[in-house]
Amino acid sequence: MRQDWLSFAQAAVPRYTSYPTAVQFHNGVAAAEASDWAGMVRPGKPISVYVHVPFCEQLCWYCGCHTSVPNGYERISRYVDFLHQEVDLWSRQLGAHGGVKHLHFGGGSPNALSASDFVGLVNHIEAAFTLRPDAEIAVEIDPRALTPERIAALAISGVSRASLGVQTLAPHVQKAINRVQPQEMIETTLEDLRKAGIGAINMDLMYGLPQQTVEDVVEAARFAASMGTDRVAVFGYAHVPWFAKHQRAIEAETLPGLVERFHQAEAVGATLMAAGYSAIGLDHFARPGDEMAVAAKAGRLRRNFQGYTTDPCETLIGLGQSSISAFHEGYVQNTKDRRAWEAAIASGALPSERGIDLVGEDRLHARAIEMLMCNLAVDAAAVCREMGVSEDRLDASLERARLLEAAGLCVIRGRQLEIPEEARALMRTVARCFDAYVPAEDDAPRHAKAV
Ligand code: SF4
Known part of the structure; x- marks a missing residue:
């Protein structure tokens, strides 16, 4: 790995199996x-x-x-x-x-x-x-x-x-x-x-x-x-x-x-x-x-x-303790606690304990992050059109990615962003630029290292 990328590899970043995480x-x-x-x-x-x-x-x-x-x-x-x-x-x-x-x-x-x-x-x-x-x-x-x-x-x-x-x-x-x-x-x-x-x-x-x-x-x-x-x-x-x-x-x-x-x-x-x-x-x-x-x-x-x-x-x-269900409207997670899970079910209620509703531009950011994580590339303007919003709605995320572009982690042309093959292992670091929930300076160890 390039020496100047080590600090990126050390940073804690989500795995983005969902957005919001x-x-x-x-x-x-x-x-x-x-x-x-x-x-x-x-x-x-x-x-x-x-x-x-x-x-x-x-x-x-x-x-x-x-x-x-x-x-x-x-x-x-x-x-x-x-x-x-x-x-x-x-x-x-x-x-x-x-x-x-x-x-x-x-x-x-x-x-x-x-x-x-x-x-x-x-x-x-x-x-x-x-x-x-x-x-x-x-x-x-x-x-x-x-x-x-x-x-x-x-x-x-x-x-x-x-x-x-x-x-x-x-x-x-x-x-x-x-x-x-x-x-x-x-x-x-x-x-x-x-x-x-x-x-x-x-x-x-x-x-x-x-x-x-x-x-x-x-x-x-x-x-x-x-x-x-x-x-x-x-x-x-x-x-x-x-x-x-x-x-x-x-x-x-x-x-x-x-x-x-x-x-x-x-x-x-x-x-x-x-x-x-x-x-x-x-x-x-x-x-x-x-x-x-x-x-x-x-x-x-x-x-x-x-x-x-x-x-x-x-x-x-998602069935069973701790399972997560996904809907168009948001995500819900079952309780991890066995007694609470059993008690909810016995009372005839779904055992969902926490979750999040997708609001505002969550789906827009979710789609951009998913595309990056799957394809190593995203056409931000196309994602905006797909979501029915103006083509500039992801410009702030692209702007955040410019710092990473300077380090060689991605290439931005117009509103298209691509991750080069040699930076594949750091794709979560790039995807994080599209995460509206995480302040850029927040590297608290709630997630695993990027590599
Ligand atoms: S990795 Fe975890 S889930 Fe898999 S067998 Fe080991 S303890 Fe069980």
């Missing part, structure tokens, strides 16, 4: 808004559904997700019962939508659910919301907890895409993050999923982990490519122990420094691209012909709470 959510928007907005979903429009499963067999020290170890199945079983009730609550509120186009199970580990509970939940969602015939059902998988029964349950339920949490293959790093999973286990998992007819495979890899080296990340990237993985997501470890308490088990001194992190990110990308993958947005790679690579090329890539997606739906219903 979750930091701006507040309690003034909650269940009443969720209910109103669900009722206003446009007739015939497809929707997406996300189900959060906040359980794992064991905690990885790097994890920043909302999850816990249940100590027995009773807690999970109770959670599933409440999920069924939440499905019914939302389905009563929703307007005449056009069925579910994307159903995504995330966590935590969705394969913490028993085979019969998983099948039962998918069946209920299908009955309550109607799955479209072309629906994609995607599930995040922890290879350490995937039994043959669970694979059969995924297949019976019509799961078409599995995302495997791999992160690293290096034994010394696996030990340092409390996630030991031998390479053979991942190979067998992949083979079994494919045999069961689940052909679309994603893998998550990480860099910046304790004791991790460039050689370690290259080994993992080569492995992902050699296994014919369709999409690879590469995330930098974000050390935020003040937010994710179990990260306190990771000693800051064992983490690679900023320059080393950048070398690791660069090495993963170079390895995957040498193997034929295309770079997608900030942190994804896809094989040519994969739907995500095709969508990116055609300018149809989208960004939502799950990251990059080919899902064009405006409405996303």
Whole structure:
């Protein structure tokens, strides 16, 4: 990385999986808004559904997700019962939508659910919301907890895409993050999923982990490519122990420094691209012909709470503790507190606790940021026209970006802004110029570093 960019890479910036970001959510928007907005979903429009499963067999020290170890199945079983009730609550509120186009199970580990509970939940969602015939059902998988029964349950339920949490293959790093999973286990998992007819495979890899080296990340990237993985997501470890308490088990001194992190990110990308993958947005790679690579090329890539997606739906219903729902009118997040979540559902109310309504020019800024994060370029005048406002409404954002242009992070011609390939890793820094909620001088550590 260019030496003069190091200060940008160090700054804390949002991941922009939404705009406004979750930091701006507040309690003034909650269940009443969720209910109103669900009722206003446009007739015939497809929707997406996300189900959060906040359980794992064991905690990885790097994890920043909302999850816990249940100590027995009773807690999970109770959670599933409440999920069924939440499905019914939302389905009563929703307007005449056009069925579910994307159903995504995330966590935590969705394969913490028993085979019969998983099948039962998918069946209920299908009955309550109607799955479209072309629906994609995607599930995040922890290879350490995937039994043959669970694979059969995924297949019976019509799961078409599995995302495997791999992160690293290096034994010394696996030990340092409390996630030991031998390479053979991942190979067998992949083979079994494919045999069961689940052909679309994603893998998550990480860099910046304790004791991790460039050689370690290259080994993992080569492995992902050699296994014919369709999409690879590469995330930098974000050390935020003040937010994710179990990260306190990771000693800051064992983490690679900023320059080393950048070398690791660069090495993963170079390895995957040498193997034929295309770079997608900030942190994804896809094989040519994969739907995500095709969508990116055609300018149809989208960004939502799950990251990059080919899902064009405006409405996303989030089920389970901490899940976020998106509507044309704004976002709402379910409470993370188990008792509060259960109590709301038991009383017949949606468990939404906080959120934000999109006001003023939020949608304008959201669209510009999404375009930058997906395409590394934005035509500000075209975005203004699309939103029905005067072409100069994003001029202040372009003006903020001029400082970055002087540093080589972007190029501005008229009202068109482009991020050069070598500054791809710093796209969030450029996108931040279009964020009307963050004062330019605010670098408080509420977000992860840019690289
Ligand atoms: S990284 Fe995944 S498997 Fe590990 S604790 Fe977090 S959610 Fe669970």
